Amino acid sequence: MSDVVRIGVAGLGTVGAGTLALLHDNQQLLRDRCGRTVSVVAVSARDRAKDRGVELDGLRWHDDPRGLIADEDVDVVLELIGGDSGPALDLVSGALEAGKPVVTANKALIAMHGATLAGLAEKNDVALAFEAAVAGGIPIIKSLREGLAANHISRVYGILNGTCNYILTTMESTGREFDDVLAEAQSLGYAEADPTFDVDGIDTAHKLAIVSSVAFGAPVDFSSVYTAGIRGVTATDIRHASELGFRIKLLGIATISGDGIGQRVHPCMVPESSPMAHVDGAFNAVLADGDFVGRTVFEGPGAGAGPTASAVVGDLVDIARGLKIPPFGVRSSDLVSRQAVSIENRYGAYYLRLEVLDQSGVLADVAAHLRDHDVSIESVLQRGRDPGEPVSVIMTTHETFEAGLTAALKSISAFDAVVDPPCMIRIENL
């Protein structure tokens, strides 16, 4: 191995600039830990003139990121552009084909093309690393792929999106509504101008598809992830959750069983005593259940320049040290596709909130429809309002299959006396 590892960096946004800062500030440390010098030699970004607060003098500039592939001085490519196609995909696949190891922080890309790209990496006998794609600074990919490699993992789940967790935590602590807190998060820079990927659960689904692939040894299957975001969570529901001893979190949950792999992202009520109940603000937490190890919990900052740079350069250290492991822990040919288990098969408890007209017989009708679909009610709370106004009926159910509950809610929502679509939140005793 050469004494210097020469890096080409594509994308100089927050993560790119943070990565350059880390490589600069911790140069000696990295040399000690890699046994080699890690040196940035080339960069690519859209705007050459922009001030990014990092020194770019002496680095070769490529207007087209694909220039890094052909650049003979570049040994390893860092893809920090983002997006599941276009320049990011061209760069990663091109670099792998050219036999250059790639480190990427791009969850969308790995969620959509992970299995193909891993195959390409293997074929060309180079590393493809994406620790930074999931849970920011938490080394969860390495932990699942290596540290816990001796275990059959039966379930991996957690809080994977800091923006949603920040919004839900703030809604809870202030009693404010979603739209209001989202607008504030946007003005503070904690949420994007277009918050769709975050608040609709897509970002969490990308990350879940990646960790479940590593945990279960299956090809990434993003298209099978059931995905619901947090737009429908109201301050009322958060207050009720609290009264019932729960907190509301957006979780990604992946499980494997004889039936196949279930992957789902949705708001959950978790008990106050759950390790996840106290993960607040922009923190992420990932839990894994292994057959020998039992339950392990990994927690840390889920996003931001520093934590993401830590993960990117951690991967770079692996490469500089000569580590070579299949990207998803087993060879592509050994990844086993499984049946996707539908959310309809979920067996668990539910929180329901119905807004109903205050007239006799409504509760009896609701209860009868639930009973007819084998849904058994655990608790009911009816909140009085001003005369003539709709009444909130809050229910929790015993454990039941989701298919039955969905069917019951469908017919209940057609009642004349039910004025809004029913609100349903899954209760997870995790």
Added chain:
Amino acid sequence: MSDVVRIGVAGLGTVGAGTLALLHDNQQLLRDRCGRTVSVVAVSARDRAKDRGVELDGLRWHDDPRGLIADEDVDVVLELIGGDSGPALDLVSGALEAGKPVVTANKALIAMHGATLAGLAEKNDVALAFEAAVAGGIPIIKSLREGLAANHISRVYGILNGTCNYILTTMESTGREFDDVLAEAQSLGYAEADPTFDVDGIDTAHKLAIVSSVAFGAPVDFSSVYTAGIRGVTATDIRHASELGFRIKLLGIATISGDGIGQRVHPCMVPESSPMAHVDGAFNAVLADGDFVGRTVFEGPGAGAGPTASAVVGDLVDIARGLKIPPFGVRSSDLVSRQAVSIENRYGAYYLRLEVLDQSGVLADVAAHLRDHDVSIESVLQRGRDPGEPVSVIMTTHETFEAGLTAALKSISAFDAVVDPPCMIRIENL
């Protein structure tokens, strides 16, 4: 690389039997993840006749563990004997000298001889792995050495002994005294017949010395660890802690600064809101502060056959995959010894409990002595008792240097009116 990795296992106690069970049960999984078959070919233990609940037929038996060194069929040695010298040390150093990779779960051995053995491993270009030596199934060594390798770690700390955490948690939930809970833990098999290593903090100190070496890139320095156990923690102190918003935990804390490295193990009062306050029972938790990543938290089962086997075989998977990293993350020659920072330099707050005779002027004298040593009192609580009985005076201090507090307590404990040695517990806002 050969298609089979042949393992020799020395020590067939709880961990050894658990490791054999894992290697048997998860054989196909390990083959997929390693790309090779991992096969046990030889074992060594004291009593050949004992039933350990695992199949030993067809395995070569060595009465002397050192037989594994010369056994030509053995590629990798697992040292699961325990003890910081004798057969374990002979086996590990002999195997490394013979060019055989070693996996060990032996914290005492690595804490006492880690730097020497790492040098031996490097000289012979073989792996020495000890994930199982610290925090059971939590992959904390790998996380510090690889996942967080891009960071300067400034502090690493946590709950590293499940027995002590179980005892403290049970004392808190039941209000019972230490001796009583220890006796129960012994009868349940959660504590050893000789509990010294656990309850006096030595086991935690072994583990702390190992993680701090990996985190800071310094040779293991067990002899510098300030170590105090939990025998002196009373039900009274736990109750007072709770009233003050704290919980009492035995922590290992290692910090690095311009002054050097401080390593200490002692009972701490941590705020209810601390991530460590809710780590209960036999669980372990390790926290690390890195300059780019920020704070990460790792939690899981700290001991037991399954979790320890998970860590041992995780190391074995690394070896079978061809991973070769210096045991402490940098080459032995790059490990930098630092000044040991004395506990006397600690700057922080303290909880004090004095048992004093109920006579006038005692509190004034105590306060004056504290003031004379620059110790400023934050709160005082005096608990009345039956007339004539000693009175408990509970105090918390503002932040101060430990040297001053120690000197003040020394003179205070000489007062005629102070009937027991003062109880002091450090408050850590971690």
